[in-house]
Amino acid sequence: MSNVSTISLSNLNALSKLISNAGLQRLMDNDTSKVYGRQLKKLLNKNGVTVQGRASFSEMLSLGYQQLLAHYRHEYIYKTAILNSYVLREHSLAETILLNEFKIGTSKADVIVVNGTNKVFEIKTELDTPERLQNQVNDYFKAFTEVYLVVHHSMLAKYLGRVDRHVGIMVFSENGNIDTIYTATPDHSRLDSTIMLKSLRKDEYLNLVRNLNGSIPIAKPVHMFTECCRIAKSFPVQTVHIEFLKIIKQRICKESNEITLDEAIPSYLKFCCYNADLDQNHYIALTKRLNCFI
Template sequence: MPKTAMSLQINSRSLARLVSNAGFRKMMTAAGARNYGKQLRQTVEKGGAVLPEKCSLQHLLDVSYDHLQKDYRHEYVYKTKLLSDFILKNYTFCDTIILNEFRLGKSVADIALINGSNKIFEIKTELDNADRLQSQLNDYYKVFSQVYIVTHHSLAAKYRAIVNHKVGIIEFTEDNYLQTIREATPDVGGLDNLTMMKALRKNEFLKIVTNINGALPETTPVKLYKTCLELIATIDPVSVQRHFLDTLKARITPAHQLLHTHAQALPEYLKFYCYLDYFSEKQYLALPSRLSCLV
């Protein structure tokens, strides 16, 4: 009987590097798709997989992703699940922006979501530890009002016990989907104006100052940034956060909205990559030929 991916000795770390944003970029040309497929095939066959003499790139990706979901749930798998099981089911990209690896103070949030509400998702896989968690949460609440820990079901009780009750908990279940087991409670008590402003691009920061003040402060170019920060520091943090969130929502592009149109036809593992890479209509239309490439 042919071995399945679940009973193999696949080098999961190598496979995880291929099933990722960086890996998927390799398949965006016809020649690249063939070479990428050969890499995938070599990796799974070394682990003992028995494959047809010729199989499609999509079949190789299905086998690879299935293996990673069950045996090596790296961060990309969690982000894929967040997009498919939580974001796409609850929000529309005409009024929602998601930000990947968003720097806030001394921490980097795995996923930030902004629409009518604002949420941070901190992913804690079985490969992670909780050493910096409290300082991360402190940084997140300086900017966002709702924070969720996303973790494996075997770790959910651990994180529920060590974080404040206002932090939401989402677990990766045995059946490979995400389930919210505790909703996040909104909290604006820790908002910090300077942390919010420093998370923005320069033009976004200056636009907020102009909107709040009516114009940029009259000062020298060298002193402009410092003067603007001093002005912002005097404003109510909840008001600053409203400007901050509106500014981030302005990053929504037609490319982001296209994902909603094409999401149904995409394999789960490609949706997050397509969103982050600002896929065009032409790229979506080219994907079936890339995925059907025989290796």
């Protein structure tokens, strides 16, 4: 395999769509994996990596990931780094839940992590702009007490001063790790019970209210959420927040954790595997697929 200078932003963007949560789901699907493999090989060639003859999925994915890491660091690259170089190094998955694209108010957090603490990570890649940042941060503090902005190390100066004093800052470093520049200061003053309940699934906010109140309210389905919010607001907001975090931690999946930690799963696939809620059958199929040639 050799490098050629055919890299373009449009081709890199197309490659990034294959090496993403959605793209890698196609790899695991028997009906789409061969087409996915051919597209991956074609885009590698278009992005400066000539794949001669047959190559394994594992080899092509590694090449694609490295090409994006060097030339087009989209969100999946950052999220993979947060999992590999921050969560897996500093926390136990048995006591930690990481959630992708978690809705909070009118915003969607790139990553949240809940264990003994609770953190929101807002990623601003080199491909992003800071326009919505302040509104996003304001939303995040309504459901979580620690908020971190994650930027590429070359963009640090651009974002310093754009967030308030409570927000921590992390950088995607030259070696591909996530390093903390400023530690977040917990802020409980902006928590909002209604926003917390809106972030949960129906069964989850019903369980939260049951935990607070001892029972689920009797109400017509159309009025149930409003009644749950009324009950939640009758309790101190920090009490609601404690129960909110407990409910989120119930999403921890032992089987997914074991698969994510397995050494057979390449580092660039761990974030996808963790979020896909794979079982052992999926795991066996995936490890076999990675060794297939196309």
